[in-house]
Amino acid sequence: MQTNKRINGIIIGLAGLILLILVGLVFYMFQGTTSASQAAQAQAAVDSLFTDESHNYLNPEYSKEKLATTQKQIKKVGFLDRSNYQSQVQQAEKLYQGLSDLDQVFEGNQIKDRGVAIPKLADLAVKVGVDQALLEQQSQNLEGIAQTGTGQDLKSLYQDVTNLIDAKAGVMEQVKALPEINDDFDSLSQAAQAVANFSDTYANYLKQGLYKDVQDQLNQYGQKVGQMIVEYPTALDQNPNLLDLLKNTPSLALGLKDSQYEKHLQVSLTFDDGPNDEFTPQLLDVMNKYGVKGTFFLMGAYVDEYPEMTKRIVDEGHYLGNHTYNHFDLHDLTDEEVKTQFEWTNMAIEEATGTRPKMYRMPFGGGGERVYNLMADSGMESILWNLDSLDWKTQDRDMIVEEVMNDLQEHSLILMHDTNQATVDAIDILIPKLQEMGYEFVSPLDIDFELRYFPE
Template sequence: MSLPHSRVQHWRRLSSVLLLLVLLMVSLSAPALAEESRLPEAPIYVDGQPIKTKYIMRDGHLMVPALFLKATGTRVDWNSQYRSVVFRLGKTLFALPVGKKYTDDYVPETGKWKRDTLSTASMETKDGIFVPLLDVVKKLGMEVTYNPQLKRTYIRTGTTRLPALIYSGNTKEKLVALTFDDGPDGHYTPQILDILKEKGVPATFFVMGRQVEYFPEMMKRIVNEGHALGNHTMTHPDLRGVMTSNVIGEVRATQQVIEKTVGRRPDLFRPPYGALTRSDRLILHEMGFRVVMWSVDTLDWRGMSAEDILSIVHRDISPGGIILQHNLLTTPGLLDGTVEALPQIIDQLHAKGYKFVTVQTLLDHSR
């Protein structure tokens, strides 16, 4: 049975209109989604230091990622049960439920929670949870100001002096420490250990807990041949983007794996990518760690040649220097320059009067 010609024409016209509406909706929504994933960025100055962050302007209020507050020294966590971001600084503790225009503030004197209002609700985006900066900062007891001429936002935390980051040993003696990150592995680590053994030189290995689990015998060899250890987290995350409880979990899990494997718990820590926040520094200090960075970055992770690595070392070395290299196979051949350069680094710095020591020994000689 066929429909009358007029009815067929009617359905065709209706179908065409519906198709145009669908295409229009797609064309309008696609740019909106693209814009959401390309949020603007700007520096916010925390105690004079510019911290670059994404932001959203909502009803005249500056919204920033909740994790940005780690830059102020605040602990930031997520409560999945109540879908809330939890902020803690000293005795101040409060939670911001996502999508709600209020906070739940803990009152230590009563042991109960008290509800307070927000100027605008927190919001969830593809880039994380965003919170109203002014409200949160004021609750933390900090000062926030805006300079309209410079178009800059300033936060004054009023927090105490931060634990120092160690970039080199404070010594006039010609001491130098070789350090290797990200291992152990079964490819580059044994080659490096062979060279160090042949040259009679100690080094410090900042190990990942995951790699220690994969290569426990290589880890034992590092220790048995007289080298020192440092904690480099379990899975190598950028700590700036990690909730506080997970930062603690990464570090503790690595300590447990190291102790289980070789019976030691190092007190040295190096953050992945050399990146960490004020909050992370305070937590690591509370956990008893000394945070070790470097003064000579060989950039070997870029696949540098032995010649380029040697050039960097000779350019940047000084008494008390800490040399950064890596010992994890990620891309075939990427760290071949590291292995090729190592015996030359040792021989050439020896010729300049340098003595190779572990980071611990270097710090013991520092004044």
């Protein structure tokens, strides 16, 4: 009986084991393998996380919800096949994490979308003065890439950002390495030179927001150096070059504030070849908006055509100049003809406004000493310029603005023309910029710059 019982026990145990194996087999057949339709659904769910079949680009609509839905689909797949789908999902999660991390580099700006990321990066690169050609090449490489990046692209984006940050850290180190400030004239002069060199070398960087703390550091240092130099009696009077250096280096110029050497910024806006009824009124409107006065060098022929526009210029407080009647090249005219060109114009202006202009400008700036001498008794002053906006040539708003800003001096007499829309648009940008910089808008007769004729 004992033996039978034991045998029974073994049989029951074996049966249980066989049952377990059978159940396991059934489970394996139903759960471990995957039907074709389950596989297709799971793959579709995984694919929906990307924009391309090779899974190089993350779907911009990738989200935690979308991820959860995909995970659900994968769970329906036989467990033996799951890891394949799981690893594809992990690829998506990695890409997402990478892009999110990059977002943080850009202080939370949304750059997951590739279309946003590249201009942002380009923008940042321009700000820190990265080579334009390189940047263009980079944009071309990225052209045609879907909204989000591949791991490879990400890597290079990271590298770019890292480089930008490293570059800035390097510049910051440079500014902190400026010589220690000692209160003796020679070392102060050397420190001033060091500031000027630094500003020169890093001019492109310092303009930009990313480098603001570098600029702050430089300003602090430069202001102190400037102030200490000003405190040396007569030092600047005896060192005009050093004074120029201080005036022309913004951070050093901070130290001149409230001293007798403080920079006195002046600008004269002059517009030739009008008046007309299209651009002249627009220019007047823009200048009125900012409350500044400009000078119009008028052609007599157009004054006769637009006497009311001529009167409006005077009525609104602007200055008038004589730019001859027909704008001939004065080299081609006899002495008598030159005088007639100016006299006819004065008559036209007087008829339209009741006043005679106090200035004249030679067409094309040409005529030289001969014309200057011919006009010596006219009671008018010859006015030329030290800054050609090239508006007549470029006829492009941004190029005009750039030309003026690049050539700007302490006393800038600017040549422009009220004959094209780009000038009007540029003036609308330039006036507030100049005002912000502290420029005073003056008549060419009051500016601290004199050029009566170009040597010929």
